[in-house]
Amino acid sequence: MSWDLIVKEKFASAHFLENYEGKCERMHGHTFQIEVTFNVNDLDKAGIAIDFTLIKAYLKEILPDHQVLNDLYDFSPSAENLSRYFYYKIKDKYPVSSVMIWESENAGARYSE
Numbered sequence: 001m002s003w004d005l006i007v008k009e010k011f012a013s014a015h016f017l018e019n020y021e022g023k024c025e026r027m028h029g030h031t032f033q034i035e036v037t038f039n040v041n042d043l044d045k046a047g048i049a050i051d052f053t054l055i056k057a058y059l060k061e062i063l064p065d066h067q068v069l070n071d072l073y074d075f076s077p078s079a080e081n082l083s084r085y086f087y088y089k090i091k092d093k094y095p096v097s098s099v100m101i102w103e104s105e106n107a108g109a110r111y112s113e
């Protein structure tokens with residue numbers, strides 16, 4: 001018996017792709033969406049596994065809203081790299097199974113181990 005819990009949160013930030021030739025080498029912005037999936041096997045007496053409120057508060061704390069991502073990280077902030085970065089960041093606190101970073105409604109990257 002298991003459940004997938006999914007929490008989504010948005011953040012608006014600017015970035016450009018490093019070591020890349022094309023329009024994304026120039027600074028531009030996205031309203032990114034992060035979609036975090038947790039796989040759980042047990043519920044507490046309230047019938048919940050992980051309190052969504054706590055996860056949302058943690059995401060608000062770690063998500064880079066209104067920032068220039070290239071200034072914050074020592075990697076090229078592609079959706080692929082961001083999903084891996086946030087996966088390990090969240091894994092420090094919660095039993096995450098995958099992290100998806102949407103750059104737009106139609107394109108994004110999901111990281112899992």
Ligand SMILES: [Zn+2]
Nearest residue numbers: 015024030103
């Ligand atoms: Zn972009």
